[in-house]
Amino acid sequence: DSGVTQTPKHLITATGQRVTLRCSPRSGDLSVYWYQQSLDQGLQFLIHYYNGEERAKGNILERFSAQQFPDLHSELNLSSLELGDSALYFCASSVEGLPDNEQFFGPGTRLTVL
Amino acid sequence: QKEVEQDPGPLSVPEGAIVSLNCTYSNSAFQYFMWYRQYSRKGPELLMYTYSSGNKEDGRFTAQVDKSSKYISLFIRDSQPSDSATYLCAMSARGTGRRALTFGSGTRLQVQP
Numbered sequence: 770d771s772g773v774t775q776t777p778k779h780l781i782t783a784t785g786q787r788v789t790l791r792c793s794p795r796s797g798d799l800s801v802y803w804y805q806q807s808l809d810q811g812l813q814f815l816i817h818y819y820n821g822e823e824r825a826k827g828n829i830l831e832r833f834s835a836q837q838f839p840d841l842h843s844e845l846n847l848s849s850l851e852l853g854d855s856a857l858y859f860c861a862s863s864v865e866g867l868p869d870n871e872q873f874f875g876p877g878t879r880l881t882v883l
Numbered sequence: 884q885k886e887v888e889q890d891p892g893p894l895s896v897p898e899g900a901i902v903s904l905n906c907t908y909s910n911s912a913f914q915y916f917m918w919y920r921q922y923s924r925k926g927p928e929l930l931m932y933t934y935s936s937g938n939k940e941d942g943r944f945t946a947q948v949d950k951s952s953k954y955i956s957l958f959i960r961d962s963q964p965s966d967s968a969t970y971l972c973a974m975s976a977r978g979t980g981r982r983a984l985t986f987g988s989g990t991r992l993q994v995q996p
Contacts, residue, residue: 771926802983812927812971814983825980859926863982869934870915870975870982874926 772796773862773875781881787848790878794841794862800824801843802863802872803835807856818843819865850882886910889972889987897995902959906972906987909953913985914977916948918957921969921989930970931957962994 772795780788794801803815805828814827818837829835832850837843847854857879861872889906896902904918915934919927931946933939933955939946945958955974959966969991973984 771928773926800982804984811988812973812984812986814985817980817983825983827983857924861984865982869932870977871917871929871932872984873929874919876926877924879924 771873771875773860773873775858775860775875775878777878778876779879779881781883782850783883784850784852786850786882787846788850788880790845790847790858790860790880792843792845792860792862792875794843794860795873798862798864798873799841800863800865801837801841802861803829803843803845804859804861804874805856806859806877812859815845847880852882855880855882884909885988886985887972887974887987890990891988893991893993895993895995896962898962898964900962900994902962902966902992902994904957904959904970904972904990904992906955906974907953908955908974908985910974910976910985911950911953912976912981913974915975915982916946916955917973917984918944918946919971919973920966921971923969927971962992964994964996967992967994 774793815829817825918931947956969989972987
């Protein structure tokens with residue numbers, strides 16, 4: 770158990786809908802990273818938050834957004850869902866010290882768009 | 884061309900064998916190098932972490948980083964059936980806003996009893 774929690778474990782929804790994925794980092798970790806894992810693209814970075822502020826964006830679609838709250842949990846919002854958004858979504862947390870950059874992953878949310 | 888290249892396998896070995904897994908990369912800014920193990924549909928589990936070059940050993944696992952060749956390796960000694968999983972290499976640069984991981988495509992390992 771990495772100490773990172775994600776809810777829900779599974780989500781099944783229809784095209785055009787909107788969903789919210791939730792992540793709670795390990796105690797003491799200030800950074801949350803979101804990654805998407807699909808069969809054809811592998812694990813890809815979406816977005817990084819540090820202590821409530823956006824730090825970096827990766828291959829995140831405009832239909833997707835995220836935020837990190839004062840209690841450090843994070844939410845990833847996916848809207849206008851398409852079939853191709855079906856994937857595993859992981860969050861990872863890190864203490865973000867120097868020089869360490871160990872990232873610990875949660876169990877993931879499996880999203881199925883029908 | 885991908886920034887991180889990893890042979891997808893599958894790699895099948897008998898129990899007790901030494902396993903060698905490798906990745907090459909093209910981005911010279913990468914400073915952090917990690918190996919994750921992922922069981923089917925589960926979250927990646929951090930196995931080894933190395934900052935900059937050199938070797939690191941932890942039990943049956945040894946990670947090597949050769950920055951001059953842009954090549955990293957993971958060795959598993961005395962492999963067990965429970966080691967059967969997908970192994971992902973991951974790496975990142977250093978600095979604010981640059982720490983997101985870039986992953987290889989993963990190598991599927993099967994250890995036969």
